[in-house]
């Protein structure tokens with residue numbers, strides 16, 4: 001496949017834990033805020049949010065993974081900052 005084609009459609013994957021401890025720590029709000037923030041601006045259409053089950057890092061809840069970076073005890077702001085890093 002043509003590499004340009006792939007690049008054009010490349011999206012960053014963001015894994016949001018939806019396990020019970022992360023939920024208790026505000027994961028739902030993080031997902032909602034991320035969804036809203038990703039509807040506009042530079043990141044629009046470039047990020048795919050994926051919900052996961054417990055990732056066994058409950059002590060660090062809420063947990064969100066951006067690419068290969070673990071955002072622990074995170075906020076939507078921190079996740080967005082991580083996404084904006086090159």
Ligand code: FES
Nearest residue numbers: 017019022055057
């Ligand atoms: S509930 Fe999110 S890591 Fe366990």
